[in-house]
Amino acid sequence: MKIGREPWMVEMRGQIFFMLASLLCSVTGAAVDPQEDTEVLKEDYWVDGNHNVNVGWIEQGNFLLFRRDFYMAPMSFITHRLEFTFTEPNIVITAIQATEKSFSKGAYVKIIAGGVNRNSVSFRLTSETGKGFFFLVQVWGYRV
Known part of the structure; x- marks a missing residue:
């Protein structure tokens, strides 16, 4: 079993990315789409x-x-x-x-x-x- 490949960890990474993207949006005033390649x-x-x-x-x-x-x-x-x-x-x-x-x-x-x-x-x-x-x-x- 590889560490970091469990489904709950992958979902957690996605949620952390979305929270950071939302924080970026609030700081810069820019609209951030989580699906957009930045x-x-x-x-x-x-x-x-x-x-x-x-x-x-x-x-x-x-x-x-x-x-x-x-x-x-x-x-x-x-x-x-x-x-x-x-x-x-x-x-x-x-x-x-x-x-x-x-x-x-x-x-x-x-x-x-x-x-x-x-x-x-x-x-x-x-x-x-x-x-x-x-x-x-x-x-x-x-x-x-």
Whole structure:
């Protein structure tokens, strides 16, 4: 008999996972579906070794449209997820930079909507379980 394979233990693990998912929902304000695969896929966007995202080019005549630090403190057993949208009429985005700062080491950024050559962009910032994140997000472009 293998330890940890009894039916009551498997059911208990499922209940613990759902309780942790509910706790995550209450802390971050995000809706968590226990059936959803919460694994962050790195293949959907370009990421360097530090989990930074750089899309587009900053050219002459572009200026900084948006700059903000996003910070979430580490909490045991919690995966932070934050979604944010920057939008402004009469602009064109030419570059997006999301740079991971100091301690986060393992957080990810994903562009989920909009982007280069549009007037808006939406981000999803996700930490590893038990860790926080600290990102500097910059959006560059020009007015039309």
